[in-house]
Every structure is written in structure tokens, then in C-alpha cells.
Amino acid sequence: MSKRLVIIDGNSLVNRAFYALPELMTKDGRHTNAIYGFTTMLFKLLENYAPTHISVAFDLKAPTFRHTEYGDYKAHRKGMPNELREQMEPLKRLIDAMKIHRLELEGFEADDIIGTVSKEAEAEGFEVLIVTGDKDALQLTSDKIRVLITKKGISELEEYDADRIIADYGLAPLQLIDLKGLMGDKSDNIPGVPGIGEKTGIKLVKEFGSLENLLNNLEEVKGSIRQKIEENVQMAMVSKRLATIVTHMPIEIEFDSLLLEDFDFKEVSMMFADFEFTSLIKKLGAGHHTEQPETEIKSENLKLDMDSLPALLEQISGQGHMYFKCISKKGNIVDKNIVLLSLTADGSKVYHTGDEALIERLGGLLESEEVKKYGYNLKEEYVALRPYGINLKGMAFDIEVAEYLIDSAGSNYSHESIAGKYLSGTLRSQEELLGKGKTLRSAEAVDEAELREYTGGILSMCAQVKPLQEKKIVECGMERLLYEVEMPLVEVLGSMEYEGILVDQNILMQLREEFSLTIAKLEEDIHRFAGEEFNINSPKQLGVILFEKLNLPVVKKTKTGYSTDAQVLEKLSGMHEIIDLITEYRQLVKLKSTYVDGLLGIVNGKTGRVHSTFNQTITTTGRISSTEPNMQNIPVRLEVGRKLRRVFVAKEGCLFADADYSQIELRIMAHICDDEKLKDAFMKGQDVHTRTASEVFGVPIEEVDKTMRNAAKAVNFGIIYGISDFGLSKNLNIPVKEAKTYIDSYLSRYSGVKQYMESIVEYALENGYVSTLLNRRRYIPEVKSNNAIIKNLGKRLAMNTPIQGSAADVIKIAMVNVFRRLKAEGLNSKLILQVHDELIVEAYENEQSKVEAILREEMENAMKLSVPLDVDLSSGKSWYDTK
Structure with missing residues (x-):
């Protein structure tokens, strides 16, 4: 195998990462953007270039021989920001933990270390790749040495070899030093010859071959250029010396020490967890040998059948808990879509079945309050089981929900991310299992052995992570929040999703027609005021009309032309009749496409209802959000937006009972x-x-x-x-x-x-x-x-x-208590919607007074405060009528 050495300019790469990436901080306030950027680039290098040897060179604080020779060398550079300085030592510890060789030497810059190591490596028969953001390194290129220059922050690399230097500059790599002697380098404060730029410098070096030869034959140079050089001979020579990378430093290099070694997966993954880089843990093995053990997230996967069922049920009943997971195919929410149901007593032996009769046979176990259910995203299981006539009970611990409480500002609560954070193993993601885009496949198209391994890994992870999370929940004093609010809420949200909310499609079609006519009229009026037809949805065309034809004042420009965003239109309001028409046009077009056409596209064909997904682990404040459709975002500020609420109606024999907290945050x-x-x-x-x-x-x-x-x-x-x-x-x-x-x-x-x-x-x-x-x-x-x-x-x-988070706590308690009271009192009315501080129950007409009493009582007493919680109650056949 050929020997390939990647040598990284550590200071250059870490600086590029720091300035290219936004400010990243751990929960306790440590900056990590430079470390993150450096690490992602390192993974990319390992994956794309597969080096056999690797090293990272760093500058040290001590002055170098260049500072001694020329006191103003790099004098204009600002000191390292504290936010970057604090990341240097942790980064070096990470590099050491990854068993990547590190080189530093007082009195010399990283460039000199790189120059010396790369030339010696070349002599030893290595292919050398130098990774840097500094084009000074281009002088080192040769047949065996390539330089990879970072572009676009750190996301791209541009490759240079000796041939590319000749093609770009018309010079040999070493002649770039002569060029620097003449033109200098502002970034390093190398003076060069004042008045000599790159174009003139290249011409002179091409003609004379070197700076020394030029200085020895100055009589051949004509005019002002000769005078400039004559007046700065000494400075030109000093500049060349400053620009010359040392390739014969007094260091002994043992290339065996630069070998890409195995590292301890657990140690590095723990460091990543400390930096909160959980998404990077899966990349630890990319292009790199690791001392990664056989993953600890493993289980024995067994078939569940009538023979193995009794012993498993006995074990689960005896210990009073179980872990389980369902894999469902895409389909109507009210259909039986489960492809595989997996369950285990302790995470070691996981039993799997896709048999519908057997799933229904498990109903008693799944509906038992006595047997506690643990898992990942249990709401998914609750919804999947409802078409089988199974109301999942005893949901006691959800790994995703617990992680959300532990780290509410996190951006990723996927099972593989949680596994990476807590355990020394990796799990396959849902995307890796099912693909995405054109390669997306349905769960039933996946081999059952693959599905078993997938769910078995998740359940094994859950069994190992649960006690670790429980400890953190106790440390944070969040036991009541998890066990009395968030976990009971899983069932409430699952029920709300499954029940859905009825849509009157006739009203929706009427609104579509009404909106279309109004939009067409607005379009006509806008074109009349503009004096011509144009595409109102094109910012470019609209900008020309407003600012060139109608001569309205330009408020803001973008890279592509005039800005016509909402803020610009707001500032132009009142200056011309066309502005308010455009604003109204945009509002109506958005309402029609997002809500009218959008709702028509997602009404369930079997139920006539929309079944929104309620998200419990999205917002950092604890608020619930919803998607497809986003019920929190139905616009109500404009009357035309409020009209949309008319399409959401109670079913025959029912009314909406709507209860809204009054000024809860205040x-x-x-x-x-x-x-x-x-x-x-x-x-x-x-x-x-x-x-x-x-x-x-x-x-x-x-x-x-x-x-x-x-x-x-x-x-x-x-x-x-x-x-x-x-x-x-x-x-x-x-x-x-x-x-x-x-x-x-x-x-x-x-x-x-x-x-x-x-x-x-x-x-x-x-x-x-x-x-x-x-x-x-x-x-x-x-x-x-x-x-x-x-x-x-x-x-x-x-x-x-x-304040906002406590309001979220209160509304969640109220939801749980209202849901439980409706059931406890044997009512058929259902809690179907929560929007901000508002709860809506689809109440049977003969139960309305009881429902309203329950809503008021449970909401006003959800939490004891030093001021009363006040609730506004209303009812109506549609959501619009309740307001």
C-alpha cells in the first residue's frame, strides 16, 4: 500500500472554523464552534483521502526567527479572541485522544514544521497532502506534494500541485517566494517593494528567474520600476527571507509516530458528549481505525409466537415492566399499519412479531396499567395500536421525552443521537433504514431481519439509557414534571392525533372560490395601477414596477436587486395605492396556498378529519407545537384569516366547548x-x-x-x-x-x-x-x-x-386533568385540540354543561398560584363560532 501523509496547518484550520461557523456553546457556556468545525473537516479528510499517516502542526506563542529579523512581522494582526483561545487546549486534547500526531516547536511557525516534514516525507517516498488556508504553502508543491486550500469557510478544498502553479502563475512553485519578495504580503505584514503588484512581480520573476538575478541585473529594468526596486533592495531581500518556508528545521522525524493509529472509541465519544457533539459520534469510524468494541447496543432477536409468548408474558408480568417498539408502514391513521411489533423484558432478548392476531392477543398486556411501558417515542406506538382496538396504558418512561427535559435546547432527540450521547455504540437511523428522496422505501419493503435488528437496537439502547436519564431527572428535580405531566401527556396527545378535527369541505371549497376571485380582482387592480401586466410574485419584476416605473423611494437592496419584502412594503404604505393592494394580495395568496389548498390536500379520506401531529419535544420553552396542519398558526389577526376557522366543525350532535386562559403569562x-x-x-x-x-x-x-x-x-x-x-x-x-x-x-x-x-x-x-x-x-x-x-x-x-415555560406547564397539567376527568366521568366528549392557551373539546350536546364545568374547574385549578387563573368559556358549532 502506498504511503500517504496528510499534514494539517492546525492554526489555519482552527481559525477558519472559528470565523466560518456561528457561535456554538455548550449548555454551561463553553465555546465550541472552532472545535466542531475542525473536527468535521478532519472527518472529511479521513473519509475522502484515506491517509496512512497524519499530523497536525501548531504555532506556539513564542516569537519566531522572523519576528527577530523584522520586528513588524505580523504586527498588525489582532490577538486571538478569548472565545477562540479557550478552545485551543480542549481541541489539542481531542486530537491527542484521537491518537493523531501533533507537532509544535518554539521559534518556528507551523508553516516551517509543515515544510520540513513534507519535504522529508517526500524523500521517504510519501505522497503528501498539506491542508491549510494559507497560500504561502503553495511554494512547497511538487510532483509528490499537493496543497489543499480551504475555501468557503471550511466546507470546500481547492487542490494545487506544481502543474497547477505553473498554469495559474506561469512560475515554478519556488519562484512564488521571489514573487512575495517583490510584492510583499499584507496578511503577514511583509513589506515587499512599494508600488510592485502581482502582475508586475510575475513579469519580473518570469524574465529574470529569481529575485537575486533581478537585483544583479537591474540595469536591464527600465523606468520607475527600476527606481522602486533600487530604493528597496534590502527590503526585498528581507521580504523574500520572511516569505520562505523553512524546510530543514532541527527536528528528527520518526514517520512511524505519524501512523494513523487506533483510538479508544469510548474516550473520544465521551469527549464529544462533553462538547455536545452527539451528531458527530457516528462519524468516529469514518476513514479511521478505532478501538471500537463490538457495539454495546445489541440484543438477541427472537421470533414471538404462541410457543414463546407464555414465558415472555410471565417474565414481564413478574417484573411489572416492558420495553416495546412498533414499526409501521405509511398509511391511513385509522388503518392497521404495524409491520413489526418488538418487545422485551430487559433489552437483552427482544421478541418480534408482525402477525395481526398475535398483536391483538397482546392487547391485555398493552392495556394493563400495572405493567409499565418504556420505550422511545411511545406516542407513535399509542397511535399505531388504536386501529387494533388497543388503548395503550401504563406509559411510564419515554427516552425521547426524558432527553427533551434534560436538554430542552437540543436540536436532535433521535434514538441514534441519544445512543451516541450515553453509550459507546451507534445505532442505525430511520433514514439509514428506509432511505430518503428517490431511494425512500416503505417499512414493509424492508427485510424482516433488518427490521428486527433495528428495533432490537433501539430497545437495547432504551434499557441501558433509562437508568442514566432517571438519575439526571432526579438531579434536576424534574420527577414531578416527567412522571405527572409529560408522561401522562403522551396519551393525551396521541388521542388528540387519532381523533382529529372534522373539516367542512364544502366551506373549504367555497373559501377557495372566494379567495380565487378576490386574488384575481386584486391582480387586475395591481396591473391597472402599474400600467402593465407583470408577475406580482416575482420580486425582480415587482421591484422594477415600484422603484423604476412608479419611482417610489428605494428602501433596501439585495444582491439580486430591489427588496420588496413585508418590511419594505410597510414603509411604503400610503405612498401609492398599489402598495396596500400588493400586501393584501400576498396575504390572500399565502392563505389560499397554505391553508385552503393545503387543508384540502390532507383531509383524511375515511374520517373527513385532519389528524395533526402534536409535537412534545420541539420547543425550548415546553410549549406544544403541531404540524400537518400547524393548528397553532391558523391566522386570526385578519378577518379573512379568521374565516378559516369556519371550516373546523364539530360532528353531528356535538358542539365545540372552547376554554381559553385569560392573560396566563401575566x-x-x-x-x-x-x-x-x-x-x-x-x-x-x-x-x-x-x-x-x-x-x-x-x-x-x-x-x-x-x-x-x-x-x-x-x-x-x-x-x-x-x-x-x-x-x-x-x-x-x-x-x-x-x-x-x-x-x-x-x-x-x-x-x-x-x-x-x-x-x-x-x-x-x-x-x-x-x-x-x-x-x-x-x-x-x-x-x-x-x-x-x-x-x-x-x-x-x-x-x-x-414565565412562558410555566404557562406551558400549566396548560399541560390542565390537558392531562381534563382528559382524565372526561374519561373518569364516563363522557363520550373528547379533547381534540390545544392551541397556545386554549383547549377545545368536541362535546356531545347532552354533555355540554358537564364538559364546560370540567374545563373551568380543571383549568382554573391546574396549579395553585398567588393570583387566580381565569378561564374564558365559549361554545359553537365551528371553531369560528366559539370566538
């Missing part, structure tokens, strides 16, 4: 801040915005007008989100100074709020996180950032999270 703020004036307003049942206006503007309550109330409302809600005086001025369209006066006046009168805002930011700075009333924890590394914009974001998150 009430929670009053409780958390313990502000007497704010609490007093709620205790007296006063309109809190009117009371706030009275306080802020110093007028009696009865003299508060609409403008004052609106300003107070903006301040009240703005305070929750840590609004700035600039933000408030924009919201209210008032001067910044006036907005500042409002905020200062508010905080001086509501001293409890001011004290809370200051103390919660201090807490976040000290602890790295903030918590809700139920100890839901959110880590806020942003608050420790040195970037003022990011730091201020962190402060706002610290102020808002306990």
Missing part, C-alpha cells in the same frame, strides 16, 4: 415576581392593562383612554419578553426616548418585576440555566457570550423562559 409573572401591585390588579379582577396604564401615566383608572391602555398592554407583554426601549418604540411607533420613559416608569412602580428581571439574569449567569415553576430547565449559554447582541438575547431568554 398572571404567572405576577406570581413569580411576587409584585404586590400586579397581584392586586388580578385579585380585584381589574383589567390589568388599564391598571398598568393608570400606574405608568399617573392618572386615575377611569381616565385611562384607549391609547394609554394599548401602550400599557405593549409594555406588559413586552416586559415578559425582555423588550428594549427600541423594540417598544417600534411596536408603538413612538420615539425611543418616550418608550424608555414608559419602561422606566413601569419598572419604578412595579418594583417586584424589576427585581425579578435583575435577579433571574444573575441566576442564569451564575448557573447557566433558568427553571419554570415545575423545574423545567432551559440552559442559556447565550447569556455568557461576549457578543453584546447574543448576550442581550440570553438576558431576554432568561427573563421570559420561567
Whole structure:
């Protein structure tokens, strides 16, 4: 096998990574973007170039011989930012842990180490690849030495060899040093000859061969160029020496020590977990030998049949718990879609079946409250089992939900990511199992042995991770949140998904027709005002009409031309009739495509309902979100948007009972801040915005007008989100100074709020996180950032999270309690929707009064606060009617 050495300019690559990637921080505030970028590039190199030997060269802080010769060498360079400096030692520890050779020598730069090692390696018969962002290294290229220059941050590499240098510059690689002697190098503060640029420099080097030969034959150079060189002979020679990479450093190189060695998978994966690089763990083996043990995430996969069933049931019943997972094919939510059901008592022996009769035979076990169910994404199992007549009970621990609580700011709760974080093994992802895009296949097309191995790995992982997560949950004081709120909520959300919400498709078709006619009329009017027909949806064509034909003032430009975004149109509003028409046109086009056409495309053909997916582990605040359709996003600010709610209707014999918390976040703020004036307003049942206006503007309550109330409302809600005086001025369209006066006046009168805002930011700075009333924890590394914009974001998150997160806790408790009460009282009415602070029950007409009483009682008593929780109740045949 040929010998291939990859030698990396460590400082160059780490700097490129640091500036190319956004600020990344661990939960406890350590910066990691440079380490992450360097590591991803390292994996790419290992995978794409398969080196046999590897080394990383670093500069040391000590001055080099170049600084001694020329005091201004690199003098203009800024010092290393603290955010980067703090990453250097952890990165070096990671490189050492990966058994990658590291080279440093005082008095010499990484370039010199690279130059010496690459030339000696070439002499030893190696193929050499130098990876750097510094084109100085191009002078080292030869038949055996190539230079890979980083482009576009660190995502791409441009390859140079001696032939490419000749093609690009018309010079041999070593002549690039002569060129630098003449033209200098601004990045390194190498002076060169003032007035000599690259074009002239290349011409001179081509003509004379070297700087020395040029200086010896200056009489052949004509005009001002000769004079410039004559006046800077010494500087040219110094510049050449500064630009010359040393290739004969006083070091002994044992190339065996540069061999790409095996490393300890567990040690490196633990370091990745510490850096919170869980997504990179799967790449640890890419192009690299590792001392990775046979994965610890393994199970014995067995067929479940009538012979093996009794012993398994006895074992599970005896210990009172089980782990299980279903794999389903794509299909209608109300159909039997399970391809494979896998279950195990302890994760070691996993039993599998795809037999429908056997799955139904397991119904008693699956519906038993006494047997606790553990798994990953149990809501998926709940929904998959409903068409089999099985109501899954006893869902006691979900690995995904627990991980979400442990790290609410995480971006990936996939089973393979969780496995990578906690265990020294890797799991196949769903994408790797089923493919994606054109290669996507349905679960029933996958070989059953593959499916067994897949689910067996997940269940083995669950059995090993559960005790580790349980420990973390206890450490964070989140036992009540997990076991009494989030886990019971799994069943509630599963039920809501399965029940769905009925859509009146006739109204939807009417709206489509209505919207289409209005859009066509708007299109006609816009073209009339423009004086010509054009594509309104083309920003380029619209920009020409607005700013060239109609001569409206240009607000903002983009790389491709004029900006015509919503903010631009808002600023142009009132300057021409066409602007408001375009705004209305865009709103209607979006409503029609997203909600009217979109809803028609996802109405279930068998149920006539839309079955939204409710996401429990998405938002960092604890709020539930929904997709396909996103029920949280049905627009209600415009009347035309509110009309969309008419399509969501209760089934025959039912009404919607709609219960909405009144100002829940302000009430929670009053409780958390313990502000007497704010609490007093709620205790007296006063309109809190009117009371706030009275306080802020110093007028009696009865003299508060609409403008004052609106300003107070903006301040009240703005305070929750840590609004700035600039933000408030924009919201209210008032001067910044006036907005500042409002905020200062508010905080001086509501001293409890001011004290809370200051103390919660201090807490976040000290602890790295903030918590809700139920100890839901959110880590806020942003608050420790040195970037003022990011730091201020962190402060706002610290102020808002306990309030918004506690509101999420309250609504979740209410959902669980309402769901349980409806069942406990034997009612047929179903909780079918949650949107923000609102719960909707599809209530049978003869049960309506009971349902409304349950909603009010459970929502108002979901959590005991120092102020009352107030609920607004309404009912109607459609969602629109309830409002």
C-alpha cells in the first residue's frame, strides 16, 4: 500500500472554523464552534483521502526567527479572541485522544514544521497532502506534494500541485517566494517593494528567474520600476527571507509516530458528549481505525409466537415492566399499519412479531396499567395500536421525552443521537433504514431481519439509557414534571392525533372560490395601477414596477436587486395605492396556498378529519407545537384569516366547548415576581392593562383612554419578553426616548418585576440555566457570550423562559386533568385540540354543561398560584363560532 501523509496547518484550520461557523456553546457556556468545525473537516479528510499517516502542526506563542529579523512581522494582526483561545487546549486534547500526531516547536511557525516534514516525507517516498488556508504553502508543491486550500469557510478544498502553479502563475512553485519578495504580503505584514503588484512581480520573476538575478541585473529594468526596486533592495531581500518556508528545521522525524493509529472509541465519544457533539459520534469510524468494541447496543432477536409468548408474558408480568417498539408502514391513521411489533423484558432478548392476531392477543398486556411501558417515542406506538382496538396504558418512561427535559435546547432527540450521547455504540437511523428522496422505501419493503435488528437496537439502547436519564431527572428535580405531566401527556396527545378535527369541505371549497376571485380582482387592480401586466410574485419584476416605473423611494437592496419584502412594503404604505393592494394580495395568496389548498390536500379520506401531529419535544420553552396542519398558526389577526376557522366543525350532535386562559403569562409573572401591585390588579379582577396604564401615566383608572391602555398592554407583554426601549418604540411607533420613559416608569412602580428581571439574569449567569415553576430547565449559554447582541438575547431568554415555560406547564397539567376527568366521568366528549392557551373539546350536546364545568374547574385549578387563573368559556358549532 502506498504511503500517504496528510499534514494539517492546525492554526489555519482552527481559525477558519472559528470565523466560518456561528457561535456554538455548550449548555454551561463553553465555546465550541472552532472545535466542531475542525473536527468535521478532519472527518472529511479521513473519509475522502484515506491517509496512512497524519499530523497536525501548531504555532506556539513564542516569537519566531522572523519576528527577530523584522520586528513588524505580523504586527498588525489582532490577538486571538478569548472565545477562540479557550478552545485551543480542549481541541489539542481531542486530537491527542484521537491518537493523531501533533507537532509544535518554539521559534518556528507551523508553516516551517509543515515544510520540513513534507519535504522529508517526500524523500521517504510519501505522497503528501498539506491542508491549510494559507497560500504561502503553495511554494512547497511538487510532483509528490499537493496543497489543499480551504475555501468557503471550511466546507470546500481547492487542490494545487506544481502543474497547477505553473498554469495559474506561469512560475515554478519556488519562484512564488521571489514573487512575495517583490510584492510583499499584507496578511503577514511583509513589506515587499512599494508600488510592485502581482502582475508586475510575475513579469519580473518570469524574465529574470529569481529575485537575486533581478537585483544583479537591474540595469536591464527600465523606468520607475527600476527606481522602486533600487530604493528597496534590502527590503526585498528581507521580504523574500520572511516569505520562505523553512524546510530543514532541527527536528528528527520518526514517520512511524505519524501512523494513523487506533483510538479508544469510548474516550473520544465521551469527549464529544462533553462538547455536545452527539451528531458527530457516528462519524468516529469514518476513514479511521478505532478501538471500537463490538457495539454495546445489541440484543438477541427472537421470533414471538404462541410457543414463546407464555414465558415472555410471565417474565414481564413478574417484573411489572416492558420495553416495546412498533414499526409501521405509511398509511391511513385509522388503518392497521404495524409491520413489526418488538418487545422485551430487559433489552437483552427482544421478541418480534408482525402477525395481526398475535398483536391483538397482546392487547391485555398493552392495556394493563400495572405493567409499565418504556420505550422511545411511545406516542407513535399509542397511535399505531388504536386501529387494533388497543388503548395503550401504563406509559411510564419515554427516552425521547426524558432527553427533551434534560436538554430542552437540543436540536436532535433521535434514538441514534441519544445512543451516541450515553453509550459507546451507534445505532442505525430511520433514514439509514428506509432511505430518503428517490431511494425512500416503505417499512414493509424492508427485510424482516433488518427490521428486527433495528428495533432490537433501539430497545437495547432504551434499557441501558433509562437508568442514566432517571438519575439526571432526579438531579434536576424534574420527577414531578416527567412522571405527572409529560408522561401522562403522551396519551393525551396521541388521542388528540387519532381523533382529529372534522373539516367542512364544502366551506373549504367555497373559501377557495372566494379567495380565487378576490386574488384575481386584486391582480387586475395591481396591473391597472402599474400600467402593465407583470408577475406580482416575482420580486425582480415587482421591484422594477415600484422603484423604476412608479419611482417610489428605494428602501433596501439585495444582491439580486430591489427588496420588496413585508418590511419594505410597510414603509411604503400610503405612498401609492398599489402598495396596500400588493400586501393584501400576498396575504390572500399565502392563505389560499397554505391553508385552503393545503387543508384540502390532507383531509383524511375515511374520517373527513385532519389528524395533526402534536409535537412534545420541539420547543425550548415546553410549549406544544403541531404540524400537518400547524393548528397553532391558523391566522386570526385578519378577518379573512379568521374565516378559516369556519371550516373546523364539530360532528353531528356535538358542539365545540372552547376554554381559553385569560392573560396566563401575566398572571404567572405576577406570581413569580411576587409584585404586590400586579397581584392586586388580578385579585380585584381589574383589567390589568388599564391598571398598568393608570400606574405608568399617573392618572386615575377611569381616565385611562384607549391609547394609554394599548401602550400599557405593549409594555406588559413586552416586559415578559425582555423588550428594549427600541423594540417598544417600534411596536408603538413612538420615539425611543418616550418608550424608555414608559419602561422606566413601569419598572419604578412595579418594583417586584424589576427585581425579578435583575435577579433571574444573575441566576442564569451564575448557573447557566433558568427553571419554570415545575423545574423545567432551559440552559442559556447565550447569556455568557461576549457578543453584546447574543448576550442581550440570553438576558431576554432568561427573563421570559420561567414565565412562558410555566404557562406551558400549566396548560399541560390542565390537558392531562381534563382528559382524565372526561374519561373518569364516563363522557363520550373528547379533547381534540390545544392551541397556545386554549383547549377545545368536541362535546356531545347532552354533555355540554358537564364538559364546560370540567374545563373551568380543571383549568382554573391546574396549579395553585398567588393570583387566580381565569378561564374564558365559549361554545359553537365551528371553531369560528366559539370566538
